[in-house]
Amino acid sequence: MPGTLVIGYGGYGCSCARTYSERYDSPVLLMDYRSFTEEDYTLNQDCMELTEDINLNASRLRDVLSNYNRILLLSPLGGASFEAAHSLISECARALDIAMVSLCTVPYTFESERREKALQALATLPESVDNLFVIDLQRTIRDEAIAENFSEFLAGTEGKIADLVHTLADLLERIPFFSYCSSPSYTIAVGEGAHYQDAISDALAHTYFEVPQSCGKIIAFTDMPVSDFDRDQASTTLAARGNAMPEHVGKSGLGEDTVLLFMPISCRRPL
Numbered sequence: 001m002p003g004t005l006v007i008g009y010g011g012y013g014c015s016c017a018r019t020y021s022e023r024y025d026s027p028v029l030l031m032d033y034r035s036f037t038e039e040d041y042t043l044n045q046d047c048m049e050l051t052e053d054i055n056l057n058a059s060r061l062r063d064v065l066s067n068y069n070r071i072l073l074l075s076p077l078g079g080a081s082f083e084a085a086h087s088l089i090s091e092c093a094r095a096l097d098i099a100m101v102s103l104c105t106v107p108y109t110f111e112s113e114r115r116e117k118a119l120q121a122l123a124t125l126p127e128s129v130d131n132l133f134v135i136d137l138q139r140t141i142r143d144e145a146i147a148e149n150f151s152e153f154l155a156g157t158e159g160k161i162a163d164l165v166h167t168l169a170d171l172l173e174r175i176p177f178f179s180y181c182s183s184p185s186y187t188i189a190v191g192e193g194a195h196y197q198d199a200i201s202d203a204l205a206h207t208y209f210e211v212p213q214s215c216g217k218i219i220a221f222t223d224m225p226v227s228d229f230d231r232d233q234a235s236t237t238l239a240a241r242g243n244a245m246p247e248h249v250g251k252s253g254l255g256e257d258t259v260l261l262f263m264p265i266s267c268r269r270p271l
Helices: 010-024 054-065 082-095 112-128 150-174 196-204 228-242
Strands: 004-009 028-032 045-049 070-076 099-106 131-136 185-192 219-222 247-249 258-264
Touching: 004 010, 004 082, 004 150, 010 028, 010 045, 010 070, 010 150, 028 082, 045 054, 054 082, 070 082, 070 150, 082 099, 082 112, 099 112, 099 150, 112 131, 131 150, 185 196, 196 219, 196 228, 196 258, 228 247, 228 258
Parallel strands: 004 028, 004 070, 028 045, 070 099, 099 131, 131 185, 219 247
Antiparallel strands: 185 258, 219 258
């Protein structure tokens, strides 16, 4: 039985899932309340056009999900189809006893109405999935400015989301994911550096969502060669931030200059 199915729904979710599929040659399921074009149906992309018939949607989706044991769901918050599609997928996954991880995106600040809806919707999401990862798209704008060509800028951020999807999907297959991820909700931070501590510090300075003080156990993933001294130094830094001893996970497939942090968050609306 195949392991993890990546699902994208809504305009942005489908676009990011499509980018992931093309970049990593991986199968995805695209779902939306619209008609798909012939170009959407490629070798690695299945499409499901949702209808007003809830029972029909659920029956068709259960047929697809029965072939998998995990779902990685791309959830663009604030969109018109969010509540219906997320509820449908969550209910079908629970009926089939399939583990479900959701990567949620909060719209940019210039999408003020959608952003407001997204932040309000966050509070109830951890109840419907096994693990929730939240990415504030505004925080993906790091050192680079918005390009003059706005479509190129959006494509760049979709590429970042696609890379995160690939990383999560790979970790779901590679490690005892749910044993490590004991908190219901996380954000992600990615850092680079010549040394482990440098990459840890870089990641802590660029979290993808608001992280509360004393957030809890932080999980650090890397492929860097890490000495006992480097690990102890990084543990001190992460424990001071989370007020709990961190977990260090090697052989994570990230490359030898990169650190990925899972940082527990509250889904209550940030002040």
